[in-house]
Amino acid sequence: MIRFVSDVTPPDIGHLFTALSNPAYFFPDAESPDTTSLEFLVQELTSFYADGRIIIRPHDFWTTQHSFWRLPSKAPDLLADLEESDLLVFKGDLNYRKYATPPYIPNLLQTPPHC
Numbered sequence: 001m002i003r004f005v006s007d008v009t010p011p012d013i014g015h016l017f018t019a020l021s022n023p024a025y026f027f028p029d030a031e032s033p034d035t036t037s038l039e040f041l042v043q044e045l046t047s048f049y050a051d052g053r054i055i056i057r058p059h060d061f062w063t064t065q066h067s068f069w070r071l072p073s074k075a076p077d078l079l080a081d082l083e084e085s086d087l088l089v090f091k092g093d094l095n096y097r098k099y100a101t102p103p104y105i106p107n108l109l110q111t112p113p114h115c
């Protein structure tokens with residue numbers, strides 16, 4: 001199972017498919033663009049969503065200030081769900097920062113005790 005982590009909400013999916021279905025969004029200056037690949041992508045994504053191969057599971061954790069290392073204490077249900085994945089894909093700079101933030105950031109203005 002592959003997970004794509006984003007701040008997408010269920011209503012966003014309909015908007016996404018509508019935007020993808022509109023060639024003018026991607027080709028605003030083209031008179032008659034070749035949209036074969038785009039149409040194929042929209043058809044596949046729509047089919048995957050209808051078949052349950054794309055699942056949107058909103059969770060409050062995605063919009064909190066907590067880093068991922070706090071998943072066990074702040075969102076154990078989400079952690080258990082993510083642990084069932086074969087691959088996780090994180091999207092967006094907020095998710096990157098939540099992932100890359102260490103659990104403890106020392107006060108850089110304080111003199112280290114060994115100095």
